[in-house]
Every structure is written in structure tokens, then in C-alpha cells.
Amino acid sequence: MLNDCGKTVLKAASVLLGVILVLLFAGCGGDGSSEKKAADCGELPALEYSRNLKLGKLCGEDVAEIRSIVGHDTLVKRFWLQKDLHAPLKRVVPLSSAQVGYMLRLGLRDRIVGVGEGKYLVDSTLYAQVAAGQVAEVGNGLELSLEKLVALKPELVMSFATGGGLDDYERINSLGLPLMLTSEWQEESALAKAEWIKLFGAIFGVESLADSIFEQSKIAYNAARDPSPSARNDTLSSFVSRLSSKSCPRVLAGMSYGGVWYAPGGNSFTAHLIKDAGGCYLWASDTSRELKFTLEQIMMVADSADVWVNPGMFSTPQELLAAEPRIKHIRAFREKRVCQNDGRKGPGGGNDFFESAVVYPAEMLTNLSFCIQNATNGADSTRKEFEWYHNIFIF
Numbered sequence: 001m002l003n004d005c006g007k008t009v010l011k012a013a014s015v016l017l018g019v020i021l022v023l024l025f026a027g028c029g030g031d032g033s034s035e036k037k038a039a040d041c042g043e044l045p046a047l048e049y050s051r052n053l054k055l056g057k058l059c060g061e062d063v064a065e066i067r068s069i070v071g072h073d074t075l076v077k078r079f080w081l082q083k084d085l086h087a088p089l090k091r092v093v094p095l096s097s098a099q100v101g102y103m104l105r106l107g108l109r110d111r112i113v114g115v116g117e118g119k120y121l122v123d124s125t126l127y128a129q130v131a132a133g134q135v136a137e138v139g140n141g142l143e144l145s146l147e148k149l150v151a152l153k154p155e156l157v158m159s160f161a162t163g164g165g166l167d168d169y170e171r172i173n174s175l176g177l178p179l180m181l182t183s184e185w186q187e188e189s190a191l192a193k194a195e196w197i198k199l200f201g202a203i204f205g206v207e208s209l210a211d212s213i214f215e216q217s218k219i220a221y222n223a224a225r226d227p228s229p230s231a232r233n234d235t236l237s238s239f240v241s242r243l244s245s246k247s248c249p250r251v252l253a254g255m256s257y258g259g260v261w262y263a264p265g266g267n268s269f270t271a272h273l274i275k276d277a278g279g280c281y282l283w284a285s286d287t288s289r290e291l292k293f294t295l296e297q298i299m300m301v302a303d304s305a306d307v308w309v310n311p312g313m314f315s316t317p318q319e320l321l322a323a324e325p326r327i328k329h330i331r332a333f334r335e336k337r338v339c340q341n342d343g344r345k346g347p348g349g350g351n352d353f354f355e356s357a358v359v360y361p362a363e364m365l366t367n368l369s370f371c372i373q374n375a376t377n378g379a380d381s382t383r384k385e386f387e388w389y390h391n392i393f394i395f
Contacts, residue, residue: 048218049192052183053199062087064199068183071163077181081202085156085178088205093152095140095159095168097354098184098193100126102200105359106209114152116140122346122355141166146175156180156203188289189272190361191221197359213359220362224369225276249372251279252298252305252332254291255312256324261293262312270310277369279307295326307375308332309339309368309389316392336393337375339368343390353388364388 041058044065054065062081067074081087093114094100103112104123115121118130118137129135138148149157149172156178161167172179184196194217201210251274254263264270266286274281282305283291308330314320317338320327327333344352357364371389 047195047198049189050187050195051192052186053196055198055202062202064202066181066183068161068181069186070161073163075161075181079180085203087203089155089203091153091155093138093149093154093157095157096182097350098358099158099182101355101359102197103204104356105197105213106200106204106206108200108204108206111204113154114138114149116144119348120346120350121348122344122350122352124347127347141168144168144171146171149177150175154178158182160185184358188267188269190269190276190364191218193269193358194218194361217359217361221365224362224365248278248280249306249375250304251281251372252302252308252330253281253310255314256295256298256327257312259295261295261298263291263293264310265289265291273365273368274309276365277372279309279372295324299326299329302330302332305332307337307339307372309372311338311340311392315340315342336391338392339371339375339389340392341388343388357388
């Protein structure tokens with residue numbers, strides 16, 4: 001039993017703990033009042049595809065809720081778009097390629113006052129603006145310049161968190177600038193990623209445009225994925241007919257680093273995209289997001305794969321062999337059936353797959369489908385319109 005002194009100390013400790021928790025959960029630019037008000041007003045409805053984003057009205061006000069997996073933790077942050085962000089926004093610093101992609105798709109280039117690293121930009125106009133000093137370059141991760149960021153006086157800084165040592169959101173948060181972490185990259189399907197355009201529509205005051213773009217993208221994506229006559233349209237009908245008449249090519253994905261083969265799990269974005277593109281992923285029945293194997297384990301199943309997709313960060317057969325000479329024994333490599341997603345690059349070598357493909361899901365799906373299906377027929381040097389995905393043995 002505690003005496004009066006002990007009870008007093010315990011009570012004080014409880015109060016202190018409560019204060020600490022409030023401060024912790026009020027991170028990322030908020031003071032906790034918005035979260036409390038949102039809780040009092042109920043829950044936001046789920047979107048059609050996204051698992052990490054919610055949008056809607058609470059107590060008559062526009063609210064966005066973003067869920068991010070950071071290491072072993074789950075962060076959930078609610079933003080009152082008018083009260084917290086003073087939307088529609090005019091001056092924003094997007095630090096990821098996808099955030100730039102959403103803004104460009106909505107015609108919002110003039111709202112970008114700063115970016116992370118200009119060399120990764122693919123949009124030629126924005127790249128030139130950064131090179132000319134018209135749009136600031138503030139850096140990413142450990143190279144982020146807090147001084148440059150503050151000097152821009154942004155209405156919002158957009159970043160992301162992986163749980164790794166290069167995360168910059170805690171440093172940004174220490175400045176007191178409005179901060180939003182997006183987690184579209186953690187979504188498990190192309191349409192879930194594409195649906196994030198609605199968030200950008202909401203915070204920039206172009207909701208109708210964002211909704212229209214997404215609806216068109218959804219119709220086109222489902223038409224490309226579904227071979228039934230009712231799902232076809234004039235631009236995709238010949239492709240869908242050809243795709244539905246073929247067998248399902250077996251697909252290997254991933255690459256070896258330091259003797260460990262990292263592959264997307266069966267519940268990952270890549271696995272779902274391969275399935276929608278008409279491929280049969282080797283580990284489609286797996287329920288995780290990432291898998292690890294020894295190279296020896298891969299060699300045991302590699303001959304059953306018709307096509308190899310997403311071979312790490314490597315762009316050419318020579319780069320792959322230099323990184324891991326033993327991949328020459330993989331059947332898909334021997335038979336020149338390797339599809340990589342870096343067919344579109346910016347002036348500085350940035351990969352457009354991470355910038356614009358996210359907002360063109362139907363085109364991305366059709367692109368991968370063509371690459372998989374043509375790869376199974378051998379490398380055809382006359383076919384070079386693969387856009388993001390291309391056979392590395394062709395160009």
C-alpha cells in the first residue's frame with residue numbers, strides 16, 4: 001500500500017506521463033487540438049482503394065487523415081485543411097518524387113517553391129527552374145538544409161518516413177513549419193497510389209480536377225486489367241484481346257545484394273501489379289510485403305521463371321553481371337527476358353517511374369503487360385515504346 005507521499009508522487013508522475021504523451025502525439029506540426037476535435041466529430045470514411053489516406057468532412061470541415069508505417073510504429077495524423085493548413089496552398093516544398101508527380105499532374109508546378117534534390121527531377125521544365133535558381137534545392141535526409149527551408153517560408157513541407165537513419169521529418173518538425181508525411185509509397189496497388197491525387201486536389205483547391213483524373217484512371221486501369229468485352233475500350237481492346245489469348249508467364253522479381261536476394265512479397269505493390277499485368281509471380285501466394293532468400297534458393301526456382309522484373313537498381317546486363325556474376329545462370333537472363341522500370345529518365349538521370357508513373361496507373365499497367373508478353377516471345381529490337389518498363393537487352 002502507498003502512503004500519502006507515495007500517492008502524491010504517483011499522481012504527479014501520471015500527470016507528467018500524460019503531458020509527455022500529448023506532446024508526442026501532437027508531433028508533425030500540430031498542437032493536438034485538431035486531433036481531439038476530429039475524434040469528437042467521429043471517424044472519416046475510407047476511400048475506395050487507399051489504406052493509408054482518408055478524406056472527408058468532420059463537424060462540417062474538410063479533414064485529411066494520413067497513416068504511415070515508420071519502422072515498427074504506426075503514425076496517424078489528421079489535418080484540418082483550412083484551420084491547420086489554410087488551404088488552398090500556394091507555396092509548398094515536396095521532398096519526394098511522387099509528391100512532385102501528383103502536383104505536376106494537376107498543373108501545379110507554380111506552387112512548388114523548393115524541392116529536395118534537383119538531379120532526381122524528370123520534368124524538364126522543373127529541372128531547368130531548379131538549375132536556374134528559380135526553385136530552391138534544399139536537400140534530403142542528412143543533407144537537408146534547415147536554413148534554406150526556413151528562408152523559403154513554405155506554407156507546407158511534404159516529406160515521408162521510412163524508419164531509417166536518413167529520415168528528415170524530425171529535423172523539419174523542430175522548425176515549427178507545417179509538415180505532412182505522405183505514405184502513398186506504402187500502398188499495395190496502383191489504384192491505391194493513384195487515389196492520393198485526391199489529397200493534392202484538396203489541399204490545393206482543385207478537388208474536381210483531381211476527382212476527374214482519378215475516375216478516368218480507374219476506368220482505364222480496370223479496362224486494361226479485365227479482358228472481358230464490357231471492360232474494353234477502343235484504345236486497349238486489341239491489346240487486351242492479345243493478352244487474354246496467351247498463357248500466364250511466370251515472373252521472377254528482385255535482385256541479390258551481398259548474397260541476399262530481396263524480392264517483393266506476395267502482398268506488395270509489385271506483386272499485385274504483375275498479377276494485373278497478366279503475369280504469374282513466383283511468390284504470389286505469400287502474404288508479406290518483402291521476402292529474403294539466398295542466391296542458392298533463387299537458383300533452385302529460377303529456371304521456372306519466364307521473365308525477370310525489377311532487377312534492383314541496375315539498368316543494363318553488364319551492370320547486373322558486375323554486381324552478381326552468378327545471375328548469368330538465371331534462365332530469364334540467359335534468354336534475354338529482363339524488364340526494368342527505368343525506361344524514362346530525366347536530364348540528371350532521375351527515374352520517371354517514381355515521379356509520373358504513380359499518376360498514370362493504366363499506362364503503367366499496359367506498359368508492364370507489353371514488356372512481359374513481348375519478353376516471352378524473345379527480345380524484339382523493333383519494339384521500343386515500352387515507356388517506363390523496357391527489356392534491358394533492347395536498349
